[in-house]
Amino acid sequence: LTQWLHRALRHHPNRLATVSGTTRHSFVQLADRVARLAAALRFLGVQPGDRVAMLALNSHRYLEFYLGVFWAGAVACPINVRWTADEIAYGLKAGEIETLIVDNSFAGLVPRLRALRPLRTVIHAGESEVPPEMVSYEALLAQATPVEDAHRSGEDLAFLLYTGGTTGFPKGVMLSHANLASAALGMTAMGCGTGASYLHAVPLFHMAGIQMLFNHLIGGGTHFVLPAFQPQPMLQMIAQERVRSTMLVPTMLQALVDHPDARTLDLSCLDFVFYGASPISEALLRRAMEVLPSAQFVQGYGMTETGITLMLPAHYHTPEGQKLGKLRAAGIASPNAEVKIADSEGREVARGVPGEILARGPMVMRGYWNQPEQTALALREGWMHTGDVGLMDDEGFVFIVDRLKDMIVSGGENVYSTEVENALAQHAAVGSCAVIGVPDDKWGERVHAVVVVRPGIAVAELDLIAHCKQLISAYKCPRSVEFRDALPLSAAGKLQKNELRAPYWQGRGRGVA
Numbered sequence: 012l013t014q015w016l017h018r019a020l021r022h023h024p025n026r027l028a029t030v031s032g033t034t035r036h037s038f039v040q041l042a043d044r045v046a047r048l049a050a051a052l053r054f055l056g057v058q059p060g061d062r063v064a065m066l067a068l069n070s071h072r073y074l075e076f077y078l079g080v081f082w083a084g085a086v087a088c089p090i091n092v093r094w095t096a097d098e099i100a101y102g103l104k105a106g107e108i109e110t111l112i113v114d115n116s117f118a119g120l121v122p123r124l125r126a127l128r129p130l131r132t133v134i135h136a137g138e139s140e141v142p143p144e145m146v147s148y149e150a151l152l153a154q155a156t157p158v159e160d161a162h163r164s165g166e167d168l169a170f171l172l173y174t175g176g177t178t179g180f181p182k183g184v185m186l187s188h189a190n191l192a193s194a195a196l197g198m199t200a201m202g203c204g205t206g207a208s209y210l211h212a213v214p215l216f217h218m219a220g221i222q223m224l225f226n227h228l229i230g231g232g233t234h235f236v237l238p239a240f241q242p243q244p245m246l247q248m249i250a251q252e253r254v255r256s257t258m259l260v261p262t263m264l265q266a267l268v269d270h271p272d273a274r275t276l277d278l279s280c281l282d283f284v285f286y287g288a289s290p291i292s293e294a295l296l297r298r299a300m301e302v303l304p305s306a307q308f309v310q311g312y313g314m315t316e317t318g319i320t321l322m323l324p325a326h327y328h329t330p331e332g333q334k335l336g337k338l339r340a341a342g343i344a345s346p347n348a349e350v351k352i353a354d355s356e357g358r359e360v361a362r363g364v365p366g367e368i369l370a371r372g373p374m375v376m377r378g379y380w381n382q383p384e385q386t387a388l389a390l391r392e393g394w395m396h397t398g399d400v401g402l403m404d405d406e407g408f409v410f411i412v413d414r415l416k417d418m419i420v421s422g423g424e425n426v427y428s429t430e431v432e433n434a435l436a437q438h439a440a441v442g443s444c445a446v447i448g449v450p451d452d453k454w455g456e457r458v459h460a461v462v463v464v465r466p467g468i469a470v471a472e473l474d475l476i477a478h479c480k481q482l483i484s485a486y487k488c489p490r491s492v493e494f495r496d497a498l499p500l501s502a503a504g505k506l507q508k509n510e511l512r513a514p515y516w517q518g519r520g521r522g523v524a
Contacts, residue, residue: 012169012188013081013160015228016042023231030252031071031236038231041075046157048079055110055132055146059084059161062106062171065136065216066090066099067114068238072136072148073215074224076112081169081188084161088171088183089216093501096120098181100127102173106183106380112136112148121145164188171380172218174315183380184315193373194318195225197345201322203285203309206230207255210248212240212263218315219288223258232256242270250276256283261291262500265443268295268302269465279305287311287319288505292436293339300328312341312411316376317395320348321409339433340408341401348372352403357391365412365427368401369394400427417508419448421456426487428458428508434482435460435489440470445498445506446489449515460489461511463498 115137136148173181204226313319323342378386413427428446442465448456472492
């Protein structure tokens with residue numbers, strides 16, 4: 012995975028590599044910092060194959076962290092910034108991690124973490140005074156003598172990515188250099204990351220952010236970095252720096268295109284928007300394409316265990332392409348991936364029939380860290396079982412129907428929450444929504460909608476139910492509607508339906524026949 016940095020050094024060493032706040036580094040400067048960080052890690056006792064963790068907001072140092080850890084021959088373990096101290100300590104202990112890099116935002120957690128999990132070294136990657144019992148990131152780099160790249164590759168472990176944590180213990184996904192390289196190159200083959208400048212707004216601890224980072228490193232473009240997503244700073248950076256490409260999850264995309272600056276700033280430079288990581292409504296997608304007419308839109312679907320494996324190319328978002336009826340599709344398999352729709356026994360079902368989405372190929376994880384039973388459950392006969400329900404049309408386009416766990420069984424009928432959400436989203440008053448199953452004495456489960464209303468528009472529960480009945484079958488329509496100011500989101504902007512369901516199902520088993 013360091014190969015693409017070597018490539019940039021050969022072809023354009025003085026090109027701008029990273030822009031983060033007021034800090035700007037060329038590729039030759041980036042490579043020097045990476046080689047120095049690798050030397051510092053080795054000096055601090057990091058051995059080949061050791062795991063090194065980072066708990067921080069996005070910055071240029073995140074790119075240095077990944078490349079420097081690989082340069083040293085070690086394994087990168089980015090930590091979810093939304094986790095509690097107990098969850099972080101669990102990940103550090105389970106991953107047998109002794110070296111942690113933190114920034115200013117999370118330095119205050121370190122005493123608590125050390126009480127829960129002894130750490131050999133904590134590196135402070137921030138601008139403020141270095142806290143006690145930590146070492147300075149910048150001082151380490153200044154004192155280090157650059158070392159040669161370890162040139163780890165192939166099946167060597169590159170990432171330990173903890174996924175989950177909202178229900179039960181997180182699982183450590185093991186991704187090799189070959190896994191991530193295949194995933195990134197698969198995106199390149201589908202027209203992504205061809206050298207344009209790219210803005211990082213998605214968290215860099217998240218698989219989507221990581222894959223986009225390496226996909227754009229292949230092309231040697233400039234990486235613009237925001238600490239975290241906020242619509243106004245992002246819009247201003249795009250306009251001022253003339254950024255050409257970015258990735259957003261649907262909740263971020265909605266906040267961006269609904270911000271007043273989106274219609275006043277010159278965003279004509281933005282010619283590529285990648286979106287994915289959670290379902291998007293067609294209404295939001297059309298609004299985004301209207302606000303950003305100069306941009307090509309491409310959708311991606313995947314998971315931490317596989318990387319992005321399905322993509323809906325830009326053509327199908329154009330007026331001509333939309334006539335082909337693929338706009339609601341997650342996409343077609345990237346060249347490195349094989350995808351099929353299967354029944355509970357793993358047998359492929361007929362085209363147009365819903366089933367579980369299975370994927371295999373060189374991008375699929377090596378397994379879960381020290382969890383052979385979970386690995387065997389997820390990886391069967393070479394196929395990764397995603398837990399998502401989808402169907403495939405006659406041309407190989409996959410349409411996501413729902414998460415297996417999000418499917419609602421009401422009165423013996425299967426209701427796919429995404430279908431109901433798409434219907435709700437077409438109402439002018441609906442800013443965002445989520446549909447869940449809640450207990451019902453008569454039906455087992457009933458369809459319940461949680462809605463965030465757009466500013467300045469009033470709507471009643473019965474209005475939304477009546478609207479849905481015009482678009483989908485009555486049994487699929489919400490039987491109750493709850494209004495909220497906001498929906499619970501993860502740090503990566505994913506909707507947390509488990510938080511919405513929890514109050515309704517507390518003390519009750521969710522096993523409806």
